[in-house]
Amino acid sequence: MALKDFEQDMLKCPRCSECKWIPLSQIRSWEYAQVCPSIGKYNFHAYSCGGKLMMGNAILDGRIDYTDEYLNILYRCQMCGGCDVSCKCNKDMEPFAITQELRIKAVEDGQLLPAHMIVIDGLKAEDNMMLEEKAKRGKWAEGLDIKNITQDKASVYFHAGCRYSFDEELWPVIRSTVKLLQKSGVDLAIAGKDENCCGGRAYELGYVGEFTKYAENNLEMLKNAGIKTIVTSCADCYHSFKVLYPKMLNKQNIEVIHITEYLDRLIKKGKLKLTKKIPMAVTYHDPCHLGRMGESYTPWQGITKRVFNQVLVYDPPKPWRRGTHGIYQPPRDSIQSIPGIDLLEMPRHKEYAWCCGSGGGVKEAYPDFAIWAAQQRLAEAKATGAEAMITACPWCKRNFLDAIKENGEQLKIYDIVELIEQSI
Amino acid sequence: MPLSKDVYRELEDVLGPENISEDPAILVGYQYPVPPVFGGDNAWSPRPSAVALPGSTKEVQAIMKLSNRRGIKSRAFGTGYVLYNRVENEDVMILDLRRMNRILDIDEKNMFIVVEPYVSFAQVQAEAHKRGLNCLIISAGAQASFLASHTSAHGHASQSISQSYSGRNLLAVEWVLPTGEILKMGSCGSGTGWFSGDGPGPSLRGIMRGAGGAYGGLGVFTKCAAHLHPWPGAPEMEITGISPEYEAEVPPFFEYHVLDFPDWNKFGEAIYKISKAGIAYAMHKTAGPGTHPAYVTTSNDEYWAKWQKGELRLPRISLSLVLAAHSKHGHEYQVKVLNKILEETQGRITPVGEEPTWKKRDYLHFIKICHIPRQPFRLCGGMAETFSSMETTDHISDLLAADEKLIDKYMKAKAIMDDGTINNWMVTYEDGHYAHYEGGILWNAQDQEAAKIVGGIYNEGEEIAKRMGANLAAFIPPGPLLKHGPAISNYHIWMRRIKKAFDPNEVSDNTYYISAKES
Numbered sequence: 019m020a021l022k023d024f025e026q027d028m029l030k031c032p033r034c035s036e037c038k039w040i041p042l043s044q045i046r047s048w049e050y051a052q053v054c055p056s057i058g059k060y061n062f063h064a065y066s067c068g069g070k071l072m073m074g075n076a077i078l079d080g081r082i083d084y085t086d087e088y089l090n091i092l093y094r095c096q097m098c099g100g101c102d103v104s105c106k107c108n109k110d111m112e113p114f115a116i117t118q119e120l121r122i123k124a125v126e127d128g129q130l131l132p133a134h135m136i137v138i139d140g141l142k143a144e145d146n147m148m149l150e151e152k153a154k155r156g157k158w159a160e161g162l163d164i165k166n167i168t169q170d171k172a173s174v175y176f177h178a179g180c181r182y183s184f185d186e187e188l189w190p191v192i193r194s195t196v197k198l199l200q201k202s203g204v205d206l207a208i209a210g211k212d213e214n215c216c217g218g219r220a221y222e223l224g225y226v227g228e229f230t231k232y233a234e235n236n237l238e239m240l241k242n243a244g245i246k247t248i249v250t251s252c253a254d255c256y257h258s259f260k261v262l263y264p265k266m267l268n269k270q271n272i273e274v275i276h277i278t279e280y281l282d283r284l285i286k287k288g289k290l291k292l293t294k295k296i297p298m299a300v301t302y303h304d305p306c307h308l309g310r311m312g313e314s315y316t317p318w319q320g321i322t323k324r325v326f327n328q329v330l331v332y333d334p335p336k337p338w339r340r341g342t343h344g345i346y347q348p349p350r351d352s353i354q355s356i357p358g359i360d361l362l363e364m365p366r367h368k369e370y371a372w373c374c375g376s377g378g379g380v381k382e383a384y385p386d387f388a389i390w391a392a393q394q395r396l397a398e399a400k401a402t403g404a405e406a407m408i409t410a411c412p413w414c415k416r417n418f419l420d421a422i423k424e425n426g427e428q429l430k431i432y433d434i435v436e437l438i439e440q441s442i
Numbered sequence: 443m444p445l446s447k448d449v450y451r452e453l454e455d456v457l458g459p460e461n462i463s464e465d466p467a468i469l470v471g472y473q474y475p476v477p478p479v480f481g482g483d484n485a486w487s488p489r490p491s492a493v494a495l496p497g498s499t500k501e502v503q504a505i506m507k508l509s510n511r512r513g514i515k516s517r518a519f520g521t522g523y524v525l526y527n528r529v530e531n532e533d534v535m536i537l538d539l540r541r542m543n544r545i546l547d548i549d550e551k552n553m554f555i556v557v558e559p560y561v562s563f564a565q566v567q568a569e570a571h572k573r574g575l576n577c578l579i580i581s582a583g584a585q586a587s588f589l590a591s592h593t594s595a596h597g598h599a600s601q602s603i604s605q606s607y608s609g610r611n612l613l614a615v616e617w618v619l620p621t622g623e624i625l626k627m628g629s630c631g632s633g634t635g636w637f638s639g640d641g642p643g644p645s646l647r648g649i650m651r652g653a654g655g656a657y658g659g660l661g662v663f664t665k666c667a668a669h670l671h672p673w674p675g676a677p678e679m680e681i682t683g684i685s686p687e688y689e690a691e692v693p694p695f696f697e698y699h700v701l702d703f704p705d706w707n708k709f710g711e712a713i714y715k716i717s718k719a720g721i722a723y724a725m726h727k728t729a730g731p732g733t734h735p736a737y738v739t740t741s742n743d744e745y746w747a748k749w750q751k752g753e754l755r756l757p758r759i760s761l762s763l764v765l766a767a768h769s770k771h772g773h774e775y776q777v778k779v780l781n782k783i784l785e786e787t788q789g790r791i792t793p794v795g796e797e798p799t800w801k802k803r804d805y806l807h808f809i810k811i812c813h814i815p816r817q818p819f820r821l822c823g824g825m826a827e828t829f830s831s832m833e834t835t836d837h838i839s840d841l842l843a844a845d846e847k848l849i850d851k852y853m854k855a856k857a858i859m860d861d862g863t864i865n866n867w868m869v870t871y872e873d874g875h876y877a878h879y880e881g882g883i884l885w886n887a888q889d890q891e892a893a894k895i896v897g898g899i900y901n902e903g904e905e906i907a908k909r910m911g912a913n914l915a916a917f918i919p920p921g922p923l924l925k926h927g928p929a930i931s932n933y934h935i936w937m938r939r940i941k942k943a944f945d946p947n948e949v950s951d952n953t954y955y956i957s958a959k960e961s
Binding site: 026029030032033034035036038039041042043044045046047048051061062063064066068072073075076081082083085087088091103104106107108109110324325326327328329330331332335336338340341342343344346368369370 | 523561583679858884
């Protein structure tokens, strides 16, 4: 659907400002009531989702034109989806989809953010979002005895993603992941240097063409290799495979599993036995693209019809994505399977978790804002009394580590895999 | 017209360049589409000249002084919910108070809170509950500004039966007058704290807010104190489910029911009796503005599907009620009294409110979220009132009956929503002798034909209200009611005198107040 198709939705916004807060019934304190980093930092209403809807109307009907500030408003947003959950507690609207369409329209109109153009040029040249050479992509797996889907048959494909492939400080996480899966008897393969970006971040930046190209290539590669299951440790890649591929290409019959789900299954089946005590109080940060954004996409086609004189309903009923069925429990169950560990919840968790700050192209274009958002989260984590924050996405971990470097915070940051490995 | 460059620079000096903008992309966020029922033609309201984000009283004061010196008009802006936040005049600068968002004090012993403008009801309630206290969350919803409701608007709510309304709960206030002077009202005006709105210290609540507030037309309120009330529930309500399927069990010593009655007279009688007995923690006439079924379902599709199966049918003449006691004995007493009242008024507890999902979701909305955003705006996107009133409960029962006929007429014309109920809403306070009523109607805001017809219902509603002697100043801001001034004690004359005295240079936008000049 194009922006124009959401015109009525944009007009329906009653400007209640619920998109700025976590769902109202979940507000338990003054401190942790906000859900949106963008309005949290920049304050003008335009920076909220509701404000973007008004901006969308204005650009559609020609009341405004693009300005630098317009692009700032559009791209100083992590695309975390917090606004979408809060709005849709109460309304039948698609605010997040509209935000996405605003970005797509901006790119179509040639309104490109220089920082993002650099990344997209890098993607076109080297098939990754990290401005790195493609040839270095498989280096993270050097020394591991693992199949490659370009040569071998395997039942499960492990997709590392751009961040893990090129962020050397994070390599231990995926190397451990591979070892854990192999130890559990999983018939696993990677694509090594032939792995490509999932395309998800390009889509979020508004570059639909680039996304489509990578999605089609990836599906072709997986089809040729006869892959039935994809496992990934990156929440962003998970979201791409699980949600964007079926949404945009209307085809994708491969099972997509995030590593937290897979490990949870292995632990529950007894294939991974966690025995060593880790006496530590921890808290868990829900990555946006695994949690509220990670629920499956169900295709829907239908019409609206009017009932009760004036109420619009969908025929057939529309399957709303409201963050209800995100991946929340498997990571928590896995953490709680570790002997000695004490899992403390942050006030904002699951579908209304505060974003780590790095997503949606913010880390690339507005690094200070990304760090600001991470620091809010670190403070929230620390207030629980936890010694460490666990997450399940390399973008979150990277941004938290960067924020810690800046403010000297003592909190430890782990990927869930690191603790599970320690416990075996 | 944009601000002149030197004025803009002066504002940047006061606020910092990041806290003022005249970029069109920022400004359109403060425009509203105005449907015919509110006097528009679905066109957008004027774009403000700039938006400023003051972060302190000192900055607000500096802006107001500059405004007087340089002839700038401005309007204070809270959370911005619905059309009453728009400006209809050209060249008005918005003062978005979002950066002033602190809770300054909670006096647990004396049961009051002191806040800045951008603290929401939900935040106040969360902190109050931890201390065994509660605040009145207005029907506009828990996301709205606590201060704005108390200082500048009406403030009616389902919990009004035990906690009155915002204007009554207001205590001391810090007010930056349109001239830029700071007026500390009530006890803080004598340096004795925030505990009282009427002294020791100047008591000017009548001038400051009149019946229902100046809606930004009379300077900026930068701090206020307000009453908190006893909360018999847990320090943190236990809520289950993942969005949007949140639910809360009705706790021990609490009751939630939907009650229905054979006619409006019995209904009114029950309200008097329940109010007089002092047993209710929250109570309202069901279905408005909007419908309870919207609370208890997660989408319009779900509501429609269940309604077709015969579920979620709400009796027209009904009340929703929450009882809340601190003890078993208190609870037993409340239930006994309620049963007796139902017997005397031929009322009954309806099965619909006893359905577990309904009960858990509606109870949660009743106490913690409070109403409007889910109801009209999810269902239809458009909401208005036939008329509204604030007066004796008995009179309101008559108005309800008249409104029912009016609404039925427009339902038959298919211009407004008709799910078998009527969406007018009513709450009472102060032992039931006093009540508030809104004749809620819902329509699809994008339906141009319906919008035109709805404009008619509004005019008819006003006529009925005038004919029946309704107090029109109950909900609508004073500005739009100026034409009715002679019918409402010539209040407009008094308002104009206040405006002249407090805002001689007319720097505060008068969209919803009054101009100092005779028109």
